[in-house]
């Protein structure tokens with residue numbers, strides 16, 4: 001044995017390279033934010049708890065924002081469950097024309113640029129341009145707060161629209177994987193359809209429901225773009241971070257970011273723990289439970305006989321109202337506002353005037369588009385270079401499971417906290433390699449793009465049974481490298497492409513993190529927010545429609561690739 | 565009384581492109597152990613699932629006892645169903661699985677406990693009641709599934725390849741156990757399998773299906789001794805098929821001239837007319853085998869091409885003088901002993917052969933499984 005052969009050395013170096021890339025680009029910023037808060041504790045403490053001027057006002061504010069964000073996230077997840085569970089059930093068990101279209105719409109919610117969607121929702125529900133036009137007055141005021149949950153109605157609407165796909169998709173996937181024999185066995189043993197769902201299907205799907213719920217929770221906790229558009233009724237924690245960063249209150253912002261990351265992590269850990277202890281879900285065997293149980297059984301039996309379309313219509317209707325309607329309204333309104341404000345008739349309130357008039361938003365928009373595309377291309381490319389080899393490592397090595405687990409972190413870190421982490425690590429106060437601007441945006445987008453590219457690739461890898469095919473290629477005389485190049489990469493191509501498109505779309509639409517790190521290189525989604533804040537509503541309208549149209553095109557492309 | 569009657573039952577899939585079950589009429593008697601057999605894809609499972617209410621028929625009627633159940637959901641049909649893959653609920657232990665039926669039917673607590681205990685004791689798994697399904701072996705899981713189906717109180721038990729996922733030894737033991745349970749509890753059972761030996765061993769009656777049709781219904785003895793179609797003569801047990809022409813028919817004995825003008829007799833005629841092409845089916849175990857010089861009834865001459873020793877039996881592949889090839893099976897301990905290339909005489913009892921008219925589509929197409 002004379003040490004390593006050349007090819008083995010190359011292999012080891014490649015693995016090392018990928019690991020370093022993963023660590024430096026993806027994981028380090030988050031950990032840096034955490035360690036920053038801990039190592040600079042004195043500074044943070046003075047700013048947050050013992051400010052010489054304002055005392056612990058910052059701490060009070062942090063508590064307020066965090067509490068509000070948590071309430072909003074929990075409320076959104078609850079509603080996600082209420083309407084996502086029947087929807088997932090419907091999608092998993094029904095065959096009907098237009099089903100894949102419906103699935104695309106759900107997908108759309110995941111990739112839609114959030115600030116554009118915020119504009120769409122605002123337009124649909126307030127003022128006279130949306131549903132209000134039909135009844136002659138605004139449906140709700142921006143400031144309307146849902147009683148009991150104590151969160152603004154529109155916030156809740158947007159958060160549900162942007163988070164429910166996580167619940168629906170994970171649950172639907174699980175239900176489709178579940179052998180139909182379990183449900184059938186239950187039916188033949190005398191249980192009605194509802195009872196079967198409650199006692200068999202639902203308990204078996206709980207892990208999926210919870211992991212979908214955690215993702216939805218984290219996304220809601222971190223949602224920035226759409227929430228900012230809806231204005232300052234009540235700032236959420238991520239919005240507070242954006243504001244504090246722009247006021248250079250880095251210590252306070254990072255402490256809030258730290259708390260957000262910790263909250264999301266605890267949520268994920270709690271759910272994992274809960275899922276491992278399955279016995280938590282056992283019903284106790286008390287006497288009175290069996291009495292109540294009898295009534296429940298009867299009710300379920302009655303309900304099962306009823307026409308089942310009721311719940312389908314309900315969940316489809318909700319889907320339409322919260323997702324599709326705003327998109328239609330925004331696209332439609334661009335036409336209405338095209339030449340002049342339809343209410344006042346003033347040309348200054350029209351899209352054309354705002355785009356090409358003195359403020360010349362068109363120019364700004366084009367520049368922002370260029371920046372957006374530039375960022376999306378570069379960050380997706382680098383992310384793919386890190387993600388694809390990582391898939392191999394995750395699947396090949398024992399420690400891969402751990403790696404995959406850690407890579408969930410960027411997916412749940414609230415995006416403005418993520419932006420802050422990157423800013424702290426690479427920016428002037430950290431390694432000082434670059435200042436806010438396009439490179440910092442790219443570094444930020446890489447972080448969440450890696451897991452986004454990785455997930456579909458892993459799915460393709462698992463679906464195609466790559467290891468056995470590679471094994472066959474090896475027995476036929478291919479070297480390991482040949483096997484990867486000639487067998488696995490072609491089979492993974494679609495998965496990788498799907499991931500790349502997803503990450504590209506996501507990068508195009510990202511608002512929260514970009515806000516924190518962009519400096520003067522504005523991308524389109526933050527531009528939309530800026531337009532709204534500058535009260536240039538028609539321009540914002542146009543930019544939103546434009547963004548949404550762009551993501552629709554990308555989604556169609558994605559669908560084309562995945563379905564083939 | 566759980567007898568089962570199917571009237572003109574049909575089901576097709578993929579917008580009518582796959583006809584899984586085609587106008588089936590069937591009557592399963594009360595307390596009968598009935599099997600549905602046939603090659604893969606012939607529609608057995610679909611038929612059984614229609615009885616259970618898991619598949620909705622396109623047309624036709626299903627009666628369980630006197631009751632028309634065609635439009636009832638499965639939970640209202642009072643049946644027990646056993647799946648090939650057990651389908652034990654993975655989120656429940658053995659006890660909860662077995663008492664699931666009584667629970668969802670909201671039976672009295674005492675009755676539920678008693679039935680759960682009895683059923684588990686019956687399959688000798690009472691000591692494993694708090695195991696989760698994944699900890700049990702395949703055979704145990706199927707026994708739990710069986711007791712779960714029985715605990716729900718149904719008098720009609722439907723089994724879809726219940727032994728299909730088990731290995732040979734356990735399969736053989738469990739099949740008798742299932743039959744005994746069904747008989748002890750005075751149930752009616754409809755058992756689907758593609759294993760004809762299994763069906764022969766445990767059934768009171770068997771229906772043979774092919775391409776969505778039922779070809780013949782009868783006791784195992786009937787199907788073996790009097791197959792009504794060439795396909796059945798081949799599917800139940802095994803047969804040699806010799807092509808020829810009917811040269812005489814007198815009373816119930818026909819004179820058949822095989823290829824190469826070999827003349828034999830058969831006295832078991834299923835539709836065959838004088839002067840027409842016919843197929844003579846003779847089971848390998850129906851042949852006698854002797855040295856060339858010896859005289860036998862219905863004698864044919866040939867050479868042993870190959871011998872396979874299979875333990876209980878010996879299989880001889882023999883090429884006849886007319887170049888037809890046949891298989892003869894003799895008991896290993898039967899006394900005679902031959903070598904490859906020995907010249908031999910084979911003979912058979914005209915009673916133990918079956919004469920069929922030559923099938924329109926040709927013999928090969930008739931024997932095809934799918």
Ligand SMILES: Nc1ncnc2c1ncn2[C@@H]1O[C@H](COP(=O)(O)OP(=O)(O)OP(=O)(O)O)[C@@H](O)[C@H]1O
Pocket residue numbers: 577578582583584602603604605606607608609610611758
């Ligand atoms: N849900 C379905 N959708 C489409 N085709 C089906 C479906 N179920 C059954 N079929 C088709 O109907 C035919 C009969 O199927 P069935 O399962 O009844 O056969 P089987 O006799 O049980 O076969 P096996 O021995 O393989 O279990 C087959 O061609 C099968 O492919």
Ligand SMILES: [Mg+2]
Pocket residue numbers: 608609610725
């Ligand atoms: Mg079958």
